[in-house]
Amino acid sequence: MAKRPPLAKSELELARIVWRLGEATVRQVLEALPRERGLDFATVQTYLRRLEAKGYLRAEQRGRTNVYRSRVQPDRVLGEVVKDFLDRVFDGNPLPLVEHLIQDRGLTDEEIERLQRTLDALKERQK
Amino acid sequence: MAKRPPLAKSELELARIVWRLGEATVRQVLEALPRERGLDFATVQTYLRRLEAKGYLRAEQRGRTNVYRSRVQPDRVLGEVVKDFLDRVFDGNPLPLVEHLIQDRGLTDEEIERLQRTLDALKERQK
DNA sequence: CTATAATACGTTCAATTGAACGTGTTCGAG
DNA sequence: CTCGAACACGTTCAATTGAACGTATTATAG
Numbered sequence: 001m002a003k004r005p006p007l008a009k010s011e012l013e014l015a016r017i018v019w020r021l022g023e024a025t026v027r028q029v030l031e032a033l034p035r036e037r038g039l040d041f042a043t044v045q046t047y048l049r050r051l052e053a054k055g056y057l058r059a060e061q062r063g064r065t066n067v068y069r070s071r072v073q074p075d076r077v078l079g080e081v082v083k084d085f086l087d088r089v090f091d092g093n094p095l096p097l098v099e100h101l102i103q104d105r106g107l108t109d110e111e112i113e114r115l116q117r118t119l120d121a122l123k124e125r126q127k
Numbered sequence: 128m129a130k131r132p133p134l135a136k137s138e139l140e141l142a143r144i145v146w147r148l149g150e151a152t153v154r155q156v157l158e159a160l161p162r163e164r165g166l167d168f169a170t171v172q173t174y175l176r177r178l179e180a181k182g183y184l185r186a187e188q189r190g191r192t193n194v195y196r197s198r199v200q201p202d203r204v205l206g207e208v209v210k211d212f213l214d215r216v217f218d219g220n221p222l223p224l225v226e227h228l229i230q231d232r233g234l235t236d237e238e239i240e241r242l243q244r245t246l247d248a249l250k251e252r253q254k
Numbered sequence: 255c256t257a258t259a260a261t262a263c264g265t266t267c268a269a270t271t272g273a274a275c276g277t278g279t280t281c282g283a284g
Numbered sequence: 285c286t287c288g289a290a291c292a293c294g295t296t297c298a299a300t301t302g303a304a305c306g307t308a309t310t311a312t313a314g
Binding site for chain 1: 136138140143182205206208209212213215216221222224225226227228229230231234236239241242243245246249250253
């Protein structure tokens, strides 16, 4: 499985939009971008082309226009991104990051409940 | 508080070593690096200089040698790094990341227990 | 004392990334 | 038709990053 080159930040940003939309043209991605981002059409085009070259997206010529869709499972890519981050910043140790997240950022009561149930299930399964 | 320029990956890697050691010379950082990293002394020197220029580290001339130490609270920087990542990859929403982490990466039983206690405490406090 | 090793510091260099330009082509409104 | 808007694609360009070089200086083992 030929390893893809790493995702740059802007590339991930656009890839996530394509993932969310399922498939998208340059213009659709541009329009899905927050207005204050202020990217040029040509710039979005360039990034999508790069994503295709890197193997993350696949372009299909529909009529006169290119439609991009994901070539790899988004979750898989996300997993790689998270793993890379975890390795670099926490030596691959998830616990400190999890603790940081649940301490620091606001979780609602429901979210806490939900996490507890997830942990319960996990503890069950872990036997 | 003048915002620092962002931390590049290699820079964060070295900064973390300085944080861990409390203070360190170029050589000490070099030696604390995993052997397979294979960085040159001069390269480590360059990165530490950049970290100083960016305001993350402060160099003190001790004898003939530079000793680097952190200029900002490491936890603070770490918080920024995590926040940036969370924003970019999960739209600032911690829950999906937490769920991904506890599902995907191996947590030991004790770690799960510990998380549950943390969540209990958090739920208490949230009233 | 002197040659060698270690260091600081300025400089360089290639690859990657963020961002856009220019040109050729095409499609649809008048 | 024809003209302008939209698009594709090749190209460019500056900033950042990863990595190291070269030179001057100093400390130290012989």
